[in-house]
Amino acid sequence: MRDGALCLYTGPSGGLVFHVSNGAYSYTLSPDAGAAVWDGKWHLVVGTFDGTTVGLYMDGRQVGTGSPSTITVGYGLPDGTGSPLATTWARARAR
Secondary structure, eight states: OOOOEEEEEEOTTSSEEEEEEOSSSOEEEOOOOOGGGGSSSOOOEEEEEOSSEEEEEETTEEOTTOEEOOOOOOOSOTTSOOOHHHHHHHHHHHO
């Protein structure tokens, strides 16, 4: 699997979406927050992905109901060892 990507970006309608990609030209977008996000005020936005649904929250409220997704995102490091924390935990457990 290639590296995936998780990012916030301006969506097709000029609003804000959360983008989840597996790095192999397959992706899922959250529901769009709409252009109201660009009202000149600060907003807290959070993108979520639990393995089955891509979601977006703005100012503590969920935007839409989330987008179903079957994407698998690889969270390991480029050398395939996994995250530093997971690697450290696995080594400690093996002792």
